[in-house]
Amino acid sequence: MRITDRGLYCEAGDFYIDPWQPVDRAVITHAHGDHARWGSRHYLASRESRLVLRTRLGEDASIESLEYGEAALLNGVRVSLHPAGHILGSAQIRVELGGEVWVASGDYKTDSDPTCSPFEIVRCHTFVTESTFGLPIYRWRPQHDVFAEIREWWSANAEAGRASIIYAYALGKAQRVLAGLCDAAIGPIYTHGAVERLTRDYREAGIALPLTQHASEMPRGHDFGGSLVIAPPSAAGSTWLRRFGAASPAFASGWMQIRGARRRRGVDRGFVLSDHVDWPALLATIEATGAEHVWVTHGFREPVVRWLLERGIDALSVASHWEGDDEIESTVAGEEVVA
Numbered sequence: 001m002r003i004t005d006r007g008l009y010c011e012a013g014d015f016y017i018d019p020w021q022p023v024d025r026a027v028i029t030h031a032h033g034d035h036a037r038w039g040s041r042h043y044l045a046s047r048e049s050r051l052v053l054r055t056r057l058g059e060d061a062s063i064e065s066l067e068y069g070e071a072a073l074l075n076g077v078r079v080s081l082h083p084a085g086h087i088l089g090s091a092q093i094r095v096e097l098g099g100e101v102w103v104a105s106g107d108y109k110t111d112s113d114p115t116c117s118p119f120e121i122v123r124c125h126t127f128v129t130e131s132t133f134g135l136p137i138y139r140w141r142p143q144h145d146v147f148a149e150i151r152e153w154w155s156a157n158a159e160a161g162r163a164s165i166i167y168a169y170a171l172g173k174a175q176r177v178l179a180g181l182c183d184a185a186i187g188p189i190y191t192h193g194a195v196e197r198l199t200r201d202y203r204e205a206g207i208a209l210p211l212t213q214h215a216s217e218m219p220r221g222h223d224f225g226g227s228l229v230i231a232p233p234s235a236a237g238s239t240w241l242r243r244f245g246a247a248s249p250a251f252a253s254g255w256m257q258i259r260g261a262r263r264r265r266g267v268d269r270g271f272v273l274s275d276h277v278d279w280p281a282l283l284a285t286i287e288a289t290g291a292e293h294v295w296v297t298h299g300f301r302e303p304v305v306r307w308l309l310e311r312g313i314d315a316l317s318v319a320s321h322w323e324g325d326d327e328i329e330s331t332v333a334g335e336e337v338v339a
């Protein structure tokens with residue numbers, strides 16, 4: 001495998017993994033915009049990702065899918081997909097030829113998440129890992145505590161007659177927040193159109209989520225006081241927010257762990273909730289793969305490479321265009337206007 005100007009390429013199999021330029025055959029780790037881009041001729045992805053990938057790539061895209069663990073031969077190269085625990089359908093791509101095994105992780109987390117299949121360790125010779133939160137300062141608190149904080153915040157707002165608005169990425173984070181509040185008596189819950197559409201895909205894929213209503217479908221003058229609203233970060237500061245009247249905004253993201261992040265986003269609360277591994281989980285996962293060679297991609301590549309080299313693991317920092325699904329909201333065509 002090698003990095004070309006189109007992306008991570010397997011020459012023997014003649015396919016790319018999450019290419020950033022259109023190619024003939026793309027194998028896709030997950031449906032976030034920086035990993036699943038438009039314009040390739042054929043896509044191969046996990047069956048679990050089918051619906052969200054279709055929503056992201058559009059009706060015309062040619063998408064084939066594999067169950068997790070099922071293998072396909074691409075020009076004699078054995079390719080299989082294994083759960084990455086990041087969002088619905090996210091997969092690590094295992095590539096095997098002549099007894100040599102590579103695994104490209106895409107984005108991943110090892111924490112439990114009811115909205116997708118749990119991460120699996122896949123043994124390999126070379127592991128291509130992300131490093132989004134690859135710094136020792138990133139250590140996630142138990143998510144149970146974070147969801148308890150969200151419930152308390154909502155409850156205080158509801159008592160004061162305010163709406164609670166959580167900004168969360170429309171694909172993945174929004175549904176994880178919803179699932180985390182499944183057992184709580186929170187509601188009614190309203191959504192932005194971008195969130196609602198993908199939430200429907202999740203339900204159709206069999207993920208249990210609390211009842212939501214598309215906020216834009218409510219009649220004019222509707223009272224949103226005491227409700228919970230889930231919106232993509234792109235909705236912040238937009239006129240779409242006016243309908244909610246007095247409201248408390250919050251942001252759910254791993255980046256909320258950084259001092260000042262909450263203030264910079266202009267929100268009342270920052271809930272540290274990430275769909276990526278934190279520093280300890282990243283290193284533990286890399287070690288568990290048994291890989292002799294590690295390619296470190298998007299994120300804090302240098303600190304991770306240094307840590308691995310010091311432990312005698314051959315590590316390489318690899319530049320890619322997989323950046324920012326947790327920083328920049330990737331959008332479906334038109335979703336900004338179709339609030």
Ligand SMILES: [Zn+2]
Nearest residue numbers: 032086107325
């Ligand atoms: Zn992602």
Ligand SMILES: [Zn+2]
Nearest residue numbers: 106107322325
């Ligand atoms: Zn990524």
